[in-house]
Every structure is written in structure tokens, then in C-alpha cells.
Amino acid sequence: MTGVDQARENLGARLRELRRDSGLDGRQLAALAGWNPPKVSKIEHGRQTPSENDIRVWCAHTNAELHIPDLIASVRNINAAYLEWKRLCASGHSRRQQQSVALEAKTELVRGYDPDVFQGLLQTPEYAAAVLQASIDLYQVLDDLEAAVAVRMKRQQVLRAGIHRFHFIVDERVLTTTVGNNQVMIGQLQRMLELIELPRLLFAVIPRYSEYRVPATNFLMYDRRLVHVETVTAELTITQPRELVLYERTFQTLAKQSVIGAAARALISSALDERLRQS
Numbered sequence: 001m002t003g004v005d006q007a008r009e010n011l012g013a014r015l016r017e018l019r020r021d022s023g024l025d026g027r028q029l030a031a032l033a034g035w036n037p038p039k040v041s042k043i044e045h046g047r048q049t050p051s052e053n054d055i056r057v058w059c060a061h062t063n064a065e066l067h068i069p070d071l072i073a074s075v076r077n078i079n080a081a082y083l084e085w086k087r088l089c090a091s092g093h094s095r096r097q098q099q100s101v102a103l104e105a106k107t108e109l110v111r112g113y114d115p116d117v118f119q120g121l122l123q124t125p126e127y128a129a130a131v132l133q134a135s136i137d138l139y140q141v142l143d144d145l146e147a148a149v150a151v152r153m154k155r156q157q158v159l160r161a162g163i164h165r166f167h168f169i170v171d172e173r174v175l176t177t178t179v180g181n182n183q184v185m186i187g188q189l190q191r192m193l194e195l196i197e198l199p200r201l202l203f204a205v206i207p208r209y210s211e212y213r214v215p216a217t218n219f220l221m222y223d224r225r226l227v228h229v230e231t232v233t234a235e236l237t238i239t240q241p242r243e244l245v246l247y248e249r250t251f252q253t254l255a256k257q258s259v260i261g262a263a264a265r266a267l268i269s270s271a272l273d274e275r276l277r278q279s
Contacts, residue, residue, distance in 0.1 A: 159201060205260075
């Protein structure tokens, strides 16, 4: 279940309590509102996000008008948190990259975990091109690959400028998963051996036989104010304090399982040596 799903369920539970407090059952509320009875059930069980007008109608019939501003704010947070990739990248991936530039510029500490690929700020142009091309092909959006790669490379200036700090964790299989081709991977692994020396970057690898500790997909944390999570269909923006606490706890658990410094360098070097043998 994503944070959006949980937020929708929480909103439904609040609306259910308001209905019960008013003495109405679901069918009675639906009749007063002019809705089909299943709509009330879907909203209350988090299977449908109510519109802002639905909130006003619900509160009018349950004598809960004082709750309208807070409930509408919850609806807007749910709608803002879920952005479909096809809509987000409809005008090209370069525009989405520009949004990341702005966000990273005002963040002191960027932390991220990815089980599949190196984070964008660490990618070579060739590796970035392979990752972005796969996304363009999947979502069938505007092909602005050259511009998107250029902006992603520009983003990387933040690694050496200002007061920014970075802590990135990947699974060991990221070192061995082929993105692009063997030569692309050789360049990327050589790049990592250079980046790992940067004073503001802490790069960590979770060894392949580590114990399962927490459920986690890829995510990026910007200070302690928001988290971006990428799913197959959408990018989620998490801002709820209680959810941010869980991501913080998850990252700390992953960090404890990871290796840094010489141990991380050894894993990268081993993967690079294997690639060089293959070539």
C-alpha cells in the first residue's frame, strides 16, 4: 500500500465517523446527496477519492460543515501526491529534470535508496541516456532524450557546490545489472570509483546476501520535509509527518546494512573487473 492509498483510507475513515455521528447509514446519505449507494461505500473504504464538492455535500448532510476546510485540504494533498508519469513527462523528461534541479538546490541533505539503478546525480551521460530512453519507450512520451540527459548532467553540479550533502544507498545488484551495454557499465563503475571520494557524498552498498529487514522501493528524501517515490505508473510526493518518520526509519535500517568506504570500493572494483574481463 502506498502513502496515497493510506491517505485515501484515512480520509474515508474520517468521513465514515462523521456519517455515523449524524445517525445516517450509507443508503440514507446517498439518497440525500443524490448518489448511487456504492459511492458512499467506496469513499469510506478508500477505493475512491471524493471531489471537493463531494466533501461539501457530505458535510452538509452530516451537520459537519466545520470540518470542510480540513477535509478539502486532505483531498488536495491526495491529488497532489500522485502524478502519473505519462502526465508528468508529457512535455518531455528534460522539464521533469529541471524540477529536480530546483528542488535539490534548496535541499541541504539529500538521501536516497535504489534497488535497481544508480541515482540520477551519479550517472554518466551514457548510463543516463539508457535509463531515460527506457522510460521514454515505456510511457511513449515526447522523445527529448538529448535535452533530458543534458539537464541531468547539469544537476550533478550540486555534488560539488554549496552546502549540500548526499547519502545514497544501492543494492549490490545495481553494480551488476546491465544498463545500456557492457561499455556503458564500465564507464559508470569507473565513475563511481571517482565519485566515492567526494567529501560531501556518502555512497553505500548493501551486500547481496544481506538479511531482509524492511520493505522498500526506491525513494529520495529531501531534508526532512518531503520524499519522492517512483512507482511504475506514477511519482508520489510524501509530506505527511508520520510517513516521513517511517521513511527516515527505513533509511536508517538500510544504512546499517550497507557498507561504505573501502568495503564499498571493493565491491565496485570487483564488478568493474568482471566487466573488463567480459570486454
